[in-house]
Amino acid sequence: MDIVELSRLQFAATALYHFLFVPLTLGLSILLGIMETVYVMTGKQIWRDMTKFWGTLFGINFVMGVATGITMEFQFGTNWAYYSHYVGDVFGAPLAIEGLMAFFLEATFVGIFFFGWNRMSKVGHLVITWGLALGTNLSALWILIANGWMQYPVGSSFNAQTMRMEVTNFMDVVFNPVAQAKFVHTVSAGYVVGAVFVLAISAYYLARRRHVELAKRSMTVAAAFGLAASLSVVVLGDESGYVAGQNQKMKVAAIEAMWNTEPAPASFTVFGIPDMKTHTTKAEVKVPWVLGLIATRSVDKEVPGINNLVEAAKERIKSGIVAYDALDKLKRDRTNAELRKTFDAHVADLGYGLLLKKYRPDVQNATPAEIQAAANSTVPNVPVLFWSFRFMVGLGFYFILLFALAFYLSAKRKLDSSKLFLKAAFWTLPLPWIAAELGWIVAEYGRQPWVIDGVLPTSLAVSGTVAGNVLFSLLGFVVFYSTLLVADIYLLKKYIKLGPDETLGHKVGETLVAAE
Structure with a gap:
């Protein structure tokens, strides 16, 4: 593996590890706010105990998330130095704001949440808890703004004088x-993770007849919140599909393994076996119209196929060659108005011209075979995207059914009477993480070969270091992150087994049961 592949693997590994902790933090933060709100409204001690118990598990996960997130930001300087130089003026601002949100706003609220219970009024502490939830979500917002710009680089332009991308409109x-x-x-996917976590652990308690009062109430909150969140994931996923259909057509075509443009509206492939060598999809099972409606929200607009998009990429590469040649000459003759006019006319395709750097240093002299190879490189790994997307969607619909059943049983006050449901809820515990990781694979793997879509190829973004250094640090990260993951699972398992009584130091729900 070369320096590019090793750098990609390292960032993918650290990102996937980090994203094991992030969604649970997002989901639990809102659930804590809901539980404490009920406590403030009703004054019942058990809701305070619920908030503190689930808050303990939240705190363990939050610490691990911070520890795994810090190193990711440093990688932009160590492994992706040219990327940082080329787009740092744009990418750096939302990343810096995210850091402020995470390490000042969010971390401050976390500290007050844990140490302010007996030092603040009920309403004051509730404000802190919702502030914690807000800070957690705002932290996610800014990192996703940075990532969204990598997917669709608006509000910026290339400056031929500085040879960098610069912000033209920060609001864009x-x-x-x-x-x-x-x-x-x-964020909705994170809410599903948090809801499944609470649902599964509560099912574990109910199946063993432990902490029944806390488990029933926790499961009821998780069922209602999880049902709303899982439905939102589907609806908002449709919005993501539409946006990708407008701005990342190759990603959509690869997800669907659609090699050639179909007559509008395009069909959705439920099942198929994509073949990268023959550019065909075998054993297809299609549903008419669905893809066209999702990607274009119309019945008369086409969804372009992979082969058609490759041909379009060839034309953009040829235009990019012109831009690159003009830029190269402008370095020596910056006042040449004709060169400037030529460059401005083709600058939108400069990134496509840079794809040729993988095949030869003098882009201007690229052969037709090299242009074809560069165009072919715009196709991501179709089978990986095709199956990742379908497993993710399948799990999403499963969560809707699970939460709907939990909501029904809660309404009928039969949560603890169905042993089969309690088992299913408990064994569902790892599935939302799998769905979340698959979502990131679809989002990030789907835009290859670009680190900034249409602007900067991944092969040009790496640092000028040696592969051995990256391999050494990759192995170090895997060992370190695996240790943190084991520690996180150990601590969560320890406090879950101890239960709220031992964790909080008093009998949870005892007063409530006696009163009833």
Whole structure:
């Protein structure tokens, strides 16, 4: 593996590890706010105990999330130095704001949440808890704004004088439609993770007849919140599909393994076996119209196929060659108005011209075979995207059914009477993490070969270091992050087994049961 592949693997590994902790933090933060709100409204001690118990598990996960997130930001300087140089003026602002949100706002609220119970009024502490939830979500917002810009680089332009991307309209960066769609979809997925976590652990308690009062109430909150969140994931996922259909057509075509443009409206492939060598999908099972409605929200607009998009990429690469040649000459003759006019006419395709750097240093002299190879490189790994997307969607519909059943049993006051449901709820515990990780694979793997879509190829973004250094640090990260993951699971398992009575130091629900 070369320096590019190793750098990609390292960032993917650290990102996937980090994203094991982030969604649970997002989901639990809102659930804590809901539980404490009920406590303030009713004054019942058990809701305070619920908030503190689930808050303990939240705190363990939050610490691990911070520890795994810090190193990711440093990688932009160590492994992706040219990327940081090329787009740092744009990418750095939302990343810096995210850091402020995470390490000042969010961390401050976390500290007050744990140490302010006996030092603040009920309402004051409730404000802190909701502030914690807000800070957690705002932290996610800014990192997803940065990531959304990588998917759809609006509000910026290339400056031929500085040879860098620069901000032209920061509000366009903030309100990037891709970033906004990613934010609501990702956050909703985090809510599902948190709801499944509470549902599964509560089912564990009910199946063993432990902490019944706390478990029933926790499961009821998780069922209602989880049902709303899982339905939101589907609806907001549709919005993400539409935005991708407008701005990332190759990603959509690869997800659907659609090699050639179909007559509008395009069909959705429920099942198939994509073949990268023959550019065909075998054993297809299609549902008419669905893809066209999702990707274009119309019945008369086409969804372009992979082969058609490759041909379009060839034309953009040829235009990019012109831009690159003009830029190269402008370095030596910066006052040449004709060169400037030529460059401005083709600058939108400069990134496509840079794809040729993988094949030869003198882009201007690229052969037709090299242009074809560069165009072919715009196709991501279709089977990976095809199956990742379908497993993710399948799990999403399963969560809706699970939460709907939990909500029904809660309404009928039969949560603890169905042993089969309690088992299913408990064994569902790892599935939302799998769905979340698959979502990130679809989002990030789907835009290859670009680190900034249409602007900067991944192969040019790496640092000028040696592969051995990256391999050494990759192995170090895997060992360190695996240790943190084991520690996180150990601590969560320890406090879950201890239960709220031992964790909080008093009998949870005892007063309530006696009163009833």
